[in-house]
Amino acid sequence: MAASNEIVIKPKNKISINFKELWHYRELFYFFTWRDIKVRYKQTAIGASWAIIQPFSTMVVFTLFFNKVAGIKSGAVPYAIFSYTGLLFWNYFSSALTQVSNSFVTNQQVITKIYFPRIIIPISATLLGVVDFFFAAIVFAGLAFYYHISPGTEGLLMILPMLLLSVIAALGVGTLFAALNVKYRDIRSIVPFVVQIGLFVTPVIYPVSLIPHKYQWILSLNPMSSVINTMRSGLLHQGSINWAQLGISCLSAFILLWIGIAYFKRTERQFADVI
Amino acid sequence: MKPVIEVKNLSKKYQISHSQKTNYHTLRDDLAAAVKKPASLITGRTQSKETFWALKDVSFEVNQGDVVGIIGKNGSGKSTLLKILSRIVDPTEGKAILRGKTASLLEVGTGFHQELTGRENIYFNGSILGMKKSEINHKLNDIIEFSEVEQFLDTPVKFYSSGMYVRLAFAVAAHLEPDILIVDEVLAVGDAAFQKKSLGKMKDVASHGRTVLFVSHNMGSIKQLCKRVILLSKGSIVEAGTPERVIAKYASGIQPDFERSLLSTLKGKVENIKINDSKDLHCHLDSGNDIKVNLSYAPNSEQKRVVFGLDLRSAQDGTLLALTHSGLEDRYFEVESQTDFIFTIKLPRIAPGEYVLGLSMWADDTFALDSEPIAKIEINPLAPFASGEVFSNYSSLLLVESSWEKLS
Numbered sequence: 065m066a067a068s069n070e071i072v073i074k075p076k077n078k079i080s081i082n083f084k085e086l087w088h089y090r091e092l093f094y095f096f097t098w099r100d101i102k103v104r105y106k107q108t109a110i111g112a113s114w115a116i117i118q119p120f121s122t123m124v125v126f127t128l129f130f131n132k133v134a135g136i137k138s139g140a141v142p143y144a145i146f147s148y149t150g151l152l153f154w155n156y157f158s159s160a161l162t163q164v165s166n167s168f169v170t171n172q173q174v175i176t177k178i179y180f181p182r183i184i185i186p187i188s189a190t191l192l193g194v195v196d197f198f199f200a201a202i203v204f205a206g207l208a209f210y211y212h213i214s215p216g217t218e219g220l221l222m223i224l225p226m227l228l229l230s231v232i233a234a235l236g237v238g239t240l241f242a243a244l245n246v247k248y249r250d251i252r253s254i255v256p257f258v259v260q261i262g263l264f265v266t267p268v269i270y271p272v273s274l275i276p277h278k279y280q281w282i283l284s285l286n287p288m289s290s291v292i293n294t295m296r297s298g299l300l301h302q303g304s305i306n307w308a309q310l311g312i313s314c315l316s317a318f319i320l321l322w323i324g325i326a327y328f329k330r331t332e333r334q335f336a337d338v339i
Numbered sequence: 340m341k342p343v344i345e346v347k348n349l350s351k352k353y354q355i356s357h358s359q360k361t362n363y364h365t366l367r368d369d370l371a372a373a374v375k376k377p378a379s380l381i382t383g384r385t386q387s388k389e390t391f392w393a394l395k396d397v398s399f400e401v402n403q404g405d406v407v408g409i410i411g412k413n414g415s416g417k418s419t420l421l422k423i424l425s426r427i428v429d430p431t432e433g434k435a436i437l438r439g440k441t442a443s444l445l446e447v448g449t450g451f452h453q454e455l456t457g458r459e460n461i462y463f464n465g466s467i468l469g470m471k472k473s474e475i476n477h478k479l480n481d482i483i484e485f486s487e488v489e490q491f492l493d494t495p496v497k498f499y500s501s502g503m504y505v506r507l508a509f510a511v512a513a514h515l516e517p518d519i520l521i522v523d524e525v526l527a528v529g530d531a532a533f534q535k536k537s538l539g540k541m542k543d544v545a546s547h548g549r550t551v552l553f554v555s556h557n558m559g560s561i562k563q564l565c566k567r568v569i570l571l572s573k574g575s576i577v578e579a580g581t582p583e584r585v586i587a588k589y590a591s592g593i594q595p596d597f598e599r600s601l602l603s604t605l606k607g608k609v610e611n612i613k614i615n616d617s618k619d620l621h622c623h624l625d626s627g628n629d630i631k632v633n634l635s636y637a638p639n640s641e642q643k644r645v646v647f648g649l650d651l652r653s654a655q656d657g658t659l660l661a662l663t664h665s666g667l668e669d670r671y672f673e674v675e676s677q678t679d680f681i682f683t684i685k686l687p688r689i690a691p692g693e694y695v696l697g698l699s700m701w702a703d704d705t706f707a708l709d710s711e712p713i714a715k716i717e718i719n720p721l722a723p724f725a726s727g728e729v730f731s732n733y734s735s736l737l738l739v740e741s742s743w744e745k746l747s
Contacts, residue, residue: 071441073426074434095466103454106495177449178467179426250367333429337353 076333081183081325089180096188100163101195115199119155123148130269138271141300145207149299150268150292152204156197157230157288158259163189164238165255168246168335175335182332183325186239190231197227208299218305219298226291229317233287236320243328246335267292271302284309287317341438343519343550344401344424348433351394351419351574393419395574396433401567403518406551408565408582410558410589413709416574417554421445421523424552439518439550442469446523448508453497457488457507460496464511478514485540486510506533513540519550524706538563556709558586558657590657602711606702607638607645611679612713614696620714626738627688630696630716637677638702644671648699649682650710653692659736660684663699671701688738691718 105112123144130136131143138146167189168175168182175182201223208215237258245251263269266288272280283289284306290313296302394416401407411417422428424435425443450467451460461482465475475482483489486507488499496504522541538560545551545564555561561568561582568585570578578588602609613633614622624630632649648663664672664682672678694717697710 069438069440071426071437072434073423073430073437075431076429091466091472095463095472099450099452099455099459099463102459103452106454174450174467176427177446178443180467337428 081329082181086181086183089184092180092184093188093191096184097191100188100192104192112199115196116203119148119151119200120203122151122155126151126269136270136274139273139302141213141302142211145204145211145213146271146296146300146302147269148204148207149295150266152197152200153226153230153291153295154263154266154268154288155200156193156227157234157291158262159196160190160193160231160234161238161241161259162255163192164234165241165245166252167238168242169249169252182335183328186235186242186328189238190235193234194227194231204299213300215299216301219295219300222294222298222305226295229287229291229314232321233291233317236317236322236324239324239328240320243324243331247331262286262288265289271296281309281312284312285316287313287320289313340403342400343403343405343438344399344552345436345438346397346399346424346433347435349394349397349420349423349430349435350392350432351416351423351428352431353391353393354389392574394423394430397571397574397576398433399569399576399579401550401552403550404545404548405567406545406553406565408561408568409552409554409571410556410561410568410585411571413711415571417571418445418523419574420571421521421552421554424521437519440469441519441521442512442515442517443521444468444512444515444523445521447505447512451496451504451508454495456495457486457492457499460507461511464508465514468512468515469517470515482510482514485513502533509533509537509540513537513544517549519552520544521552523554524556524709558589561586602698602708602713604700604702604707606700606705606707607636609634609636609698609700609708611635612698614714614716621717622714623717623719626691626718627686629686630684632682632684632696632698632713633679634682634698635677635679636674636700638674643673643675644703645674646671646701647680647682648701648710649684650697650699651684651686651716652695652697652710653690653736659689659694689718690736690738691720693717 126147127144130147131138136143164186167185171185175185207213241251241255241258265283266286267275267283272283272289272293275283290306290310294305294310297305397416397420409417409420419428421443422445423430424437425441425445427445448460448464450464452463455463461479462472462475465482466472470478483492486503486509488503488507491499491503496507499507541551541553541564551564553561553564565582567580568582569576570585570589578585602612611634612618612620614620615624615628615631616633630651636645638645646663648661650661651659653659662684672680693715695712696714696716698708698713699706699710700708
C-alpha cells in the first residue's frame with residue numbers, strides 16, 4: 065500500500081467485493097493455503113499418502129459392497145475405476161465443503177485481531193483440497209494403466225474445468241454454511257449430514273443411467289452430478305458429454321456461489337462482533 | 340498538512356441480549372423461538388435486547404509523528420476504538436480517516452500455529468500483519484536476531500516456552516514499518532528485560548516520524564512514550580492533553596466499588612474476596628502489617644490455567660507494587676472447579692494513606708482481569724515521631740528506620 069493511501073472507516077451499507085483490495089492482499093491467499101497444507105501434513109503421521117489411501121480404500125469398499133454384493137453395474141468399464149472417478153471429485157468437494165464451512169470458526173482468533181478481506185479465508189480453504197486432488201489423481205492414472213483404459217483427450221482437457229466447477233460449488237455452499245456457522249454454531253453438525261446425503265444424491269456409487277431419463281435433468285441441478293458424469297464420459301468413454309446438463313450445472317453452481325457470497329457479505333461485518 | 344488520523348463522531352452500538360450469555364445462537368433455539376412466536380421470524384426479534392453504546396461521539400485528530408496514548412478503565416471503550424481503527428469491527432456512526440500504511444497490533448502472535456516452526460510462523464504472521472513475502476525475506480535475519488530464538492527456529496512453536504513464543508511474536512511485529520501503528524497493551528507481556536526491550540523498540544518506532552496510537556494501563560510507559568494522552572470514560576473522551584494532566588485526572592477518577600466481592604469475567608468468576616479474613620473490603624491496617632487476600636475462583640467449563648496478579652496503588656503516586664504469583668514462564672495454577680486461594684503480601688512499612696488493591700488474572704493466556712480494584716487499604720496514621728521514622732508529610736513511600744546523630 066502506498067504511503068499516500070487513505071483508509072476511510074465508516075458504517076458500511078454497500079455489499080460489494082473490493083477486487084483492488086483483494087489483489088493487494090493476494091499473497092495472503094497463498095499463505096493461508098500454505099499454512100493449512102503444512103499443518104495438515106504435519107499432523108498426520110502418514111502425511112500426503114493419506115490423500116491416496118483414503119479414496120483408494122473407499123473405492124475398494126465400494127467395489128466390494130455396491131458392485132459385488134449389491135450388484136450395481138458400471139457399464140463397459142470396471143466398477144473400480146468407475147467409482148474412483150466419482151470419488152476423486154466427490155472427495156474433493158466434500159472435504160472442501162467441510163473446510164470452508166468451518167473456516168471462520170477455526171480462524172476466529174485471527175478474525176478478531178487483525179483486518180484483511182475475510183473472503184480470503186473461505187477461498188483459501190477450497191485450495192487445500194486441490195493438493196489432495198492431485199495426489200489422488202495419480203491413483204486414477206494407475207488404475208487407467210492397470211485396466212488398459214486410455215482416457216479421452218476431451219476428458220483430459222475437461223479435468224481442470226471440472227475441478228474449477230467443483231471449487232465453485234464447494235465455495236458457494238461452503239461460504240453460506242461458514243457465515244451461518246458464525247451465527248449458529250449447530251450448523252457445524254449439519255455439514256457432515258449434508259455431505260453424507262450428498263454422496264447419495266450425486267452419482268458417485270451408481271451410474272446416472274439408473275435414473276429414469278426424464279428425471280435426469282433434476283440431478284444436474286447438483287453441479288457435482290455433472291462434474292462426475294462429464295468425467296466418466298470424457299475419461300472412461302461412457303457416452304458423450306451432456307453439454308446441456310453441464311450448462312445447467314454451471315448455472316446452478318454460479319447461483320449457489322452468488323447466494324453464498326451475498327449472504328457472507330451481508331453478515332461479514334458482524335463477524336468480529338459475534339465470534 | 341492534513342492530520343494522519345482523523346476521527347469524527349465515531350460511535351459503536353452493541354446489542355446485549357438478556358436471554359443468553361453467549362453471543363452466538365443455535366439454529367435450534369431460533370427455530371424454537373420462531374415456532375412460539377411466528378412473527379419474530381420475520382421481524383428478527385426473538386428476544387429482548389438492550390442497546391449499549393461502547394463508543395459515543397468520539398472525535399480527535401492525530402498529526403504525523405505524534406505518539407498518542409489512550410487510557411481509561413476497563414469498559415471505557417478503548418478496545419472498541421482500536422478495533423474500529425483496525426477495521427476489525429465497523430462503527431455504527433461517524434467515520435475515521437487514516438492517511439498512510441497502517442498496522443495494528445492488538446495481540447502479539449496473531450495467527451501463530453502451534454504445529455508450525457518458528458520460521459514458518461514468522462512468514463505467516465508477517466504476511467497477515469501486512470508484510471510482503473519479499474519484505475519478510477529481507478528482514479528475516481533482523482527478526483531472528485531480535486527474537487533471540489535462532490536455535491529453535493526450526494522447532495514447532497508448541498515446544499517453545501511462553502517467553503520464547505512472545506519474543507518471536509513481538510520480533511515479527513517490531514519489524515513492521517507502517518506509517519501508523521495502532522498498539523494495544525501488547526507490551527504487557529514477557530519478562531522485565533523483554534518488556535524494556537520492546538518499550539525501547541516502540542520509542543525507536545516513534546522517533547522515526549511514525550504515528551503511534553497506544554493503549555495501556557501502564558501509566559509509566561504512557562508517560563515515557565506519549566506526547567499526548569486521551570482519557571476515555573463510558574465511551575466518550577473526558578480529557579485530552581499532556582500526559583501529566585490527563586493521568587492525574589484518570590487517577591482521581593478511580594472510584595471503585597468495594598462493596599461487591601464478586602467479579603465476573605469471560606473466563607470465570609472470582610468471589611468471596613476477603614482481606615485479612617474480613618469481608619470488609621475497606622480495611623484499615625497498621626504500617627508493616629501483611630495483607631492476606633482470600634478468594635475463590637470458579638472457572639467456566641473449558642478453562643484450566645490461571646495466573647493471578649496483585650497490585651497496590653496509591654492515588655497520588657501510582658503503582659507501589661505489582662506482583663504476580665509467578666512469572667509467565669509456564670507457571671500457573673491448574674483449576675478445574677471452584678478453588679480457594681490465599682495470597683499473602685509481606686508488606687514493608689509503607690507510608691500512611693489510602694491505597695487501592697488491584698487484582699489481575701490471566702486465564703489460559705488471555706487477560707481476564709486487568710488490575711481490577713478489589714479493596715481499599717488504609718494505612719493508619721502513625722503516632723508522631725515514634726522511634727525516628729521518617730514520615731514528613733508522607734512524601735516518602737516507605738518508612739525506614741533511620742538515625743540522626745551528630746558526631747562530635
